[in-house]
Amino acid sequence: MVGNASCAAIISDRRITGLSADVIAELVAELVPLRHERHQAKLASRPRKRAVGAGAKHQLVFVDRLLATLVHLRHAVTHDVLACWFGVDRSTITCAIAEVRPLLAERGCTVSPGVRLRTLSEVIDHLGVDGKTGIIDGTEIRVRRPAAGSKNRDAFISGKNKQNAVKTMVVTDEDGRVLLCSPTRPGSCADITHARQLGLVKLLADGPTVEILADAGYQGLGAQTSGRVITPPHRTFKRNAPDWYEEMYERQRKAHSSRRIRVEHGIAHLKNWRALTCHLGRREHMSHTVQAIAGLLSHQQTADLTSGRPM
Incomplete structure (x- = not known):
């Protein structure tokens, strides 16, 4: 998880994401329930093979996954650079962007x-x-x-x-x-x-x-x-x-x-x-x-x- 200071800097400086702090807050409030609903629907669509709570855990909370995607879209920052910034593996950033990007695309204008x-x-x-x-x-x-x-x-x-x-x-x-x-x-x-x-x-x-x-x-x-x-x-x-x-x-x-x-x-x-x-x-x-x-x-x-x- 990215440090609180870095997270605050990303949100507060509009030059980093192209969005104001208020708009980012609205995105979080809108996408968190939607992402949770789709995740639960995906789990319910197939027979459970693991106990509840088992399996790999996200190394990035959803807010950090959203911020990584916004920075990638705004500045075309590579996944490797974002991985170093957020202190995770490159594949974690790739999975985060692949998850958040369709949610943003479906919102419309x-x-x-x-x-x-x-x-x-x-x-x-x-x-x-x-x-x-x-x-x-x-x-x-x-x-x-x-x-x-x-x-x-x-x-x-x-x-x-x-x-x-x-x-x-x-x-x-x-x-x-x-x-x-x-x-x-x-x-x-x-x-x-x-x-x-x-x-x-x-x-x-x-x-x-x-x-x-x-x-x-x-x-x-x-x-x-x-x-x-x-x-x-x-x-x-x-x-x-x-x-x-x-x-x-x-x-x-x-x-x-x-x-x-x-x-x-x-x-x-x-x-x-x-x-x-x-x-x-x-x-x-x-x-x-x-x-x-x-x-x-x-x-x-x-x-x-x-x-x-x-x-």
Whole structure:
């Protein structure tokens, strides 16, 4: 177990975890009962082979396991370094992160105290009820290249950056608050294909009237959603365009970009968590990592708004 002084330093200094002490306290109060309930359900799902109380004991209490996970997500600290800091074996840190990370990912994004969004359908309904504009964009996270000879090895090569990456679709509101990060897809998947696979077209067709801003990577969705997805204007003149058209086109493009820039700010806040800059662990964990960080960031943003502190 980490010393009380070190534990207090992690909690009190927001630079270490990216979260305030109040938000960490709320996380502990929420996750401890949930973790205990799932642990008991797991034990009850199979015949008992040991006496009650037998078996290996956790070397880290749940609060320390949570803090280790937060530090790992915020600064991409390796398991070996965390093991030295907390005075345990590396495998203990690995097990702790593997246990806590899915719990954080399932929380969803907080939009107000007690209200969370976990699916794209809930996001569309939330935007429709509040009459807000949504903004979508795809972002890529570099990952390790699959081993030689592995199946679909080239699927992770991004057509944009020519690097091995996974892609997630980020949804924010017009204020730049993160509302959703989708499960990750291989980097070769186009932005518009990812949006279609998530069911965005059907949700906009069957759901409330919502305006969605997107970049040129989503051109084509506007026609499929009756104009609800707004993308930059197409160029009418490919060559020898008149001066008046160039001025009009540039003005329209900049107006759209200035409205859509909020999602870039939201992605920048996400990338402040170093686990999303270059992931060197297993690619299978990336969906949980992205969604856990989105949930933590949105929780802190909501807490800052409630307290009157600027985001």
